[in-house]
Amino acid sequence: MRPRPRAQVLGADGAEAWAAAGLQKTEHARCPGCGGNEAFYHEVQTRSADEPATLFLRCVACAHQWREAP
Numbered sequence: 709m710r711p712r713p714r715a716q717v718l719g720a721d722g723a724e725a726w727a728a729a730g731l732q733k734t735e736h737a738r739c740p741g742c743g744g745n746e747a748f749y750h751e752v753q754t755r756s757a758d759e760p761a762t763l764f765l766r767c768v769a770c771a772h773q774w775r776e777a778p
């Protein structure tokens with residue numbers, strides 16, 4: 709089976725797609741949409757390697773997506 713491009717996996721709907729992309733799950737998030745604490749997340753290095761990575765989160769309960777800059 710040919711592996712799908714990572715961007716396509718992340719663009720798919722559903723928490724399962726995110727989990728399949730190897731994302732981690734946290735129970736210490738704070739969803740701006742529903743106030744839920746469970747979210748999938750992944751880190752993206754936006755600038756140089758010296759700077760902290762930006763955290764992208766997706767709520768398990770309502771699928772709201774947001775980011776947290778360090």
Ligand SMILES: [Zn+2]
Nearest residue numbers: 739742767770
């Ligand atoms: Zn939510």
